[in-house]
Amino acid sequence: MTVPTSTRAAVLTEHGKPLHLTEIPLPAEVEPGAALVHVSCATLCGTDVEIWSGKMSFPGMLPMVLGHEMVGEVVAVGADTRDALGRDIEVGARIGWSESTCGECYGCVVLREPVACSRRGYGFLQRSDVHPFATAGLCEYAYVVPRAAKLLLPDEIPDNWAAMAGCAAKTVLRAFSYVGGLTGKRVVVQGSGALGVFATAVAHLSGAAKVITVGSPASRLTLAGEFGADATVDIAEGSERIVERVTELTGGRGADLVMDFAGAPSVGREAVAMAAQRGHVVIVGSTGPNSEPLPLGAVMGKELTVHGSLNGDISDYHKAIEFFSAFADRMPWNDLFGTPVGLSAASERIEAMHRLDEVKAVVDPRLP
Structure with a gap:
């Protein structure tokens, strides 16, 4: 040609x-x-x-x-x-x-x-x-x-x-590389876009005990269920209720791994609140300059490990x-x-x- x-x-x-x-x-x-x-x-x-x-x-x-x-x-x-x-x-x-x-x-x-x-x-x-x-x-x-x-x-x-x-897909897989095996762990995925739904599938296929996807609208949460989410939480419920629902769904202990694929201003604070003692938080979606302060006292008190993951x-x-x-x-x-x-x-x-x-x-x- x-x-x-x-x-x-x-x-x-x-x-x-x-x-x-x-x-x-x-x-x-x-x-x-x-x-x-x-x-x-x-x-x-x-x-x-x-x-x-x-x-x-x-x-x-x-x-x-x-x-x-x-x-x-x-x-x-x-x-x-x-x-x-x-x-x-x-x-x-x-x-x-x-x-x-x-x-x-x-x-x-x-x-x-x-x-x-x-x-x-x-x-x-x-x-x-x-x-x-x-x-x-x-x-x-x-x-x-x-x-x-x-x-x-x-x-x-x-x-x-x-x-x-x-x-x-490569962005999601890199984010998981920081946290080791998922077998038996409770995972929260913040975000129900393509990255969040794909991450839900990866967590499920990797042997997580429970995968909870937090996002919106309802149609995307339904899709997350098709990709392995054991439970979903709609962000329309509000920040406090999101944390309460995740706490309930994890038997009061919180999540061993929380992954941000959403990037909303409140996700960092919510991630720390949802994480279990000695849990991991991976920040992937927070690309913008505007976000709420991360509660460092809770990071210390829970002895959390926080990772940033770029692309x-x-x-x-x-x-x-x-x-x-x-x-x-x-x-x-x-x-x-x-x-x-x-x-x-x-x-x-x-x-x-x-x-x-x-x-x-x-x-x-x-x-x-």
């Missing part, structure tokens, strides 16, 4: 406004280590919704293309382009990809933590009017930069699962793919996803997620 020099893309030009469907350039050549991909699936994440709404914003970020969970077929490839496991990437291969890292900074070299890279680059934070233009999911074609974390994908993993593995790295990405392979038949994974739509309907699906009407929107740029 002829390698394209431009691509259709749904571009965010103003927060809270419909995406602008337009044509943007592609790089004139594919660098060594890079690839040009025909996107077949992009699943939207809560971060996309926060950027679209303006909750997550910084000067000079627009215009940009959203989407950081995506899969596609390679149509052009630079010299020596390999995936994270050293496998050659060739034209026709199906790959997923995620953020890039520099491999040179303190985080990369000394800490050996890709998430701590000082020059960590996300495709969805690339301005669409600056080279290399189209690096995110809501494009017909996307340019995958040389140091992006790439993975060749197994045939048995559907596009939507593989796309979700690129952020939501995930290529190791977590690979584990997420393997997780879906291992548990393909154990959960109704497709119930997490909406009906695929084309780029022209991407704005509608972002707004639906913003209204909590859809858990995880799916965009197939090949559709009209």
Whole structure:
């Protein structure tokens, strides 16, 4: 095929406004280590919704293309382009990809933590009017930069699962890595979006004695039940009642593990209140600057262990793919996803997620 020099893309030009469907350039050549991909699936994440709404914003970020969970077929490839496991990437291969890292900074070299890279680059934070233009999911074609974390994908993993593995699933699995085995433990999941429901499933499949999902609306709590929640608590009951209900559901002892995938201002205080003596609290969803103070006296008095967990790295990405392979038949994974739509309907699906009407929107740029 002829390698394209431009691509259709749904571009965010103003927060809270419909995406602008337009044509943007592609790089004139594919660098060594890079690839040009025909996107077949992009699943939207809560971060996309926060950027679209303006909750997550910084000067000079627009215009940009959203989407950081995506899969596609390679149509052009630079010299020596390999995936994270050293496998050659060739034209026709199906790959997923995620953020890039520099491999040179303190985080990369000394800490050996890709998430701590000082020059960590996300495709969805690339301005669409600056080279290399189209690096995110809501494009017909996307340019995958040389140091992006790439993975060749197994045939048995559907596009939507593989796309979700690129952020939501890997983020959840990294969060669980801090707390060891769950067998016989009581787990509270704060949040009933895609991350919270997936975390509910992971806790259930990992042998937790009881999994309690806290969130809203009622439809998402029903979904959490399908993914292994033994009980659910609606946040509409109010902060004090949430803690009371969890205490009741755990026999008065509290939860051995509380995981924040919600990010509401009160979740830290509630998490500490719900945690059992010597319990663990993992903070994942609190990305915004506004939150209530954490009750440090209770952290001390209960001898709690509090972990922060930021996104995930290529190791977590690979584990997420393997997780879906291992548990393909154990959960109704497709119930997490909406009906695929084309780029022209991407704005509608972002707004639906913003209204909590859809858990995880799916965009197939090949559709009209």
